[in-house]
Amino acid sequence: MGTADVEAVWRIESARIVAALTRFTGDFGLAEDAAQEAVAEALVSWPLAAPANPAGWLMATARRRAIDAIRRRTALQDRYALLAADPAVDEEIDPDKIDDDVLALMFISCHPVLSPEARVALTLRVVGGLSSEQIARAFLVPVPTVQARITRAKKTIAAAGVPFELPPAGERRERLGGVLSVLYVIFTEGSTATSGDRLLRPDVAYEAIRLARTLAALQPAEPEVHGLLALCELTAARFPARTGPDGSPILLADQDRRRWDFSAIRRGLAALTKASTRGLGPYGLQAAIAATHASAPSVEATDWDRIVVLYEALGRVAPSPVVELNRAVAVAMASGPAQALAIVDELVASDQLPGSHLLPTVRGELLARLGRRPEARAELELAARLCANQRERSVLLRKAAALG
């Protein structure tokens, strides 16, 4: 068995192992450390002698490491006695309990006491089973930064006395919203990289989709979980058409829709149906917008009126300047650039998106459509200066130059 085989088993088992250990030790940080030690041991010993039951091996080894760690903490002798007396750790196969454990792990990893960066790193590490190296590569940060974030996060959780349990029913939905936003941040990083020279990092987006599927399987009665999953699937469905062979971005209008992933669209639409049981929430509404695009044969034949209405609804449940800007784009398509420019100008006047390249990008496009070329050019050049993604920047500069 090679490194990749160990990683494969680890990806499948890590969440359950960390969750089970956390329940038995009552200490999330210790459980995570012990699990990491077990996988490190596996990387050394499996290539020499592969165990018959890799999952059981990992669990047993992690449990021994946890006991070692507790034994070293003399102050916790009583807890060690309790733990050592309990033989049921690896025999435990109550699926409901495992599900609750994994879900509790998600809630811990996305706990509000943690910084957003820590939530992302911890979720990918303990629920997704990614190594610090993989997370660092995904987010283009140094490995020690990821390690430090995870270490600090575990200390923060311990210091705050965060219990390992599902949040009480009253808090559950709000906390679930926090979990969803972490998954969405991960997805967004993969679907439009905030920095670097690549527009898409599908592997990052895929991790978010995988975790969203897990959450949807564990919380099937929560419409917004399906809404987020639908949004991710429908957005990812366009990935194959979003970049050219050289990696440059291709705008929606120019995308070859035959290259969209129709299986992903179908999965997204199915998830959207499940999200619609009690009226759509913010993710469900965004998914509905993505679905409207996905089922249109061309930009011209898109139901822009429906998209405007959906953005209006989104603006009511989750108001934000970005939603307003997107509504302006939809209005431009449905009713022309003049009406849209009024919305954008209002955003400019109230300084709603300071420093963002999106506002001047859209304003520049609208001005160009209105024939106000010098103004349009200045806006697009401003957008290019503000844009951190090199690929997007070159597109903006090209457009500005084309305006003469």
Place this chain on the structure above:
Amino acid sequence: MPKYMLIMRGTDESNAAMMASIEEGIARTRLFIEEMMKAGVLLGAEGLDDPGQGVVVDFSGETPVVTDGPYGETKELFGGFFLLEVASKQEAVEWAKRVPAAPGSKIEVRRVPEEDEVPQDSTVQR
């Protein structure tokens, strides 16, 4: 992300063994499917009906010829599939090892090529 199809290949014996305790087999398969759903890797899963109920469309001649069957040995015949989206071939293999398959049967693990590996518009220069 890489997609893999786990293709179930039974034999007459393994199919017979499966049919002997079909309810248990179905229950175990359901649990396995649930496990893959909770791991976020399952895209699709279907079982196929008795091969004797199928037809074969043969393109050997100028026009397609339709015959009943396939009859005879079920070895090498597909009995069903799981379609997974996973990070690596090793992960697909790891899932394949966990399929509650009947003794004697085989599982073929085949990668589904990514969109950008399929030849596209001939005007695209690489």
